[in-house]
Amino acid sequence: MGEAMLIGFIVFLPFLWAVLSALIGRREEEDPEAGNRRDVFCILACGLELVLVLFLPRTQPEFMISGILTGNLTFTTDGFRIVYAAVTAVMWFFTTAFAKEYFLHERENLNRYWFFVLVTLGATEGVMLSGDFMTSFVFFEILSFTSFTWVIHEETKEAIRAGYTYLFIAVIGGLILFMGLAMLNYTAKTLSFAELPAAVREADQRMVLASGICILLGFGAKAGMFPLHIWLPKA
Structure with missing residues (x-):
């Protein structure tokens, strides 16, 4: 049960972190330090995601959520999935660390940007750890819509x-x-x-x-x- 729950944490915690990041940075225009706190929070969240992924077991536990789209969302692990989940977590950790410096002199739409960075992380991990095509489809669709905000970021x-x-x-x-x-x-x-x-x-x-x-x-x-x-x- 614990191993299966770890999979659920890896997939769904980023969605919670996204909400928390938006709350932390919501007053960024009045308080620039709020933006800094949010940025650091997002980097630490991605670091924690990487740590969690490194503890994924190869015993192929299954995490399932029933009653979604008249079916189930299923997630599991094996050597292949762990490698790709780890690559995803590493990429997000280093890109978020770099993004803090990259956006040092740009403050517009950053709360939205960081929110969708974390949501997209969860969606990507959902694809990597999916146990069936329908789960892959659901999270790939989430990924498609969340990454749209990156494309239009500069508006x-x-x-x-x-x-x-x-x-x-x-x-x-x-x-x-x-x-x-x-x-x-x-x-x-x-x-x-x-x-x-x-x-x-x-x-x-x-x-x-x-x-x-x-x-x-x-x-x-x-x-x-x-x-x-x-x-x-x-x-």
């Missing part, structure tokens, strides 16, 4: 145009991805990563191929995969 015409181009591609990609997952679930009767290899061998291969193409296009559009990367240079 120039170019940034906003790039942001909405990105958002349009992300939404279309999400719809295609969802269609692919619905087809795969229909033919394989499962979206669990552990069960899919055996399930697809017994399923209608034409449906599996069609769903695979939709999933590839959906994830590819969101990830900026060629030739679906038209939003990336602008962003």
Whole structure:
């Protein structure tokens, strides 16, 4: 139970930290020190996230939240997931530490920026530790919408145009991805990563191929995969 709860903490604590960071920095315009306290809090939060990830077990415990979208959100660990969760935590820790200096002379929209930095961290860890395609889909969608705020951060015409181009591609990609997952679930009767290899061998291969193409296009559009990367240079 404790090992499973650790997975839940890694995924969902950043969402709580995001709210706390917004509360800490909400009076930044009147009190510049509030912004400094928020920045330090976010860096420490990302450092704690990294420490928690380093304690993830390889025994493949499962953390599950039932009753979401008529199904479950499932998370688990193995060597592959731990490596990618650790890479994510390391990236966030060092980029937040650098961002404090980077934004030293810029104070506009920083409360929003730091809020979504932490929300995006939680969403990314949710993708890395997901135990099935539906959980990956839910957290990838959260990731798509939260990272939109990074693209439009400067709020120039170019940034906003790039942001909405990105958002349009992300939404279309999400719809295609969802269609692919619905087809795969229909033919394989499962979206669990552990069960899919055996399930697809017994399923209608034409449906599996069609769903695979939709999933590839959906994830590819969101990830900026060629030739679906038209939003990336602008962003």
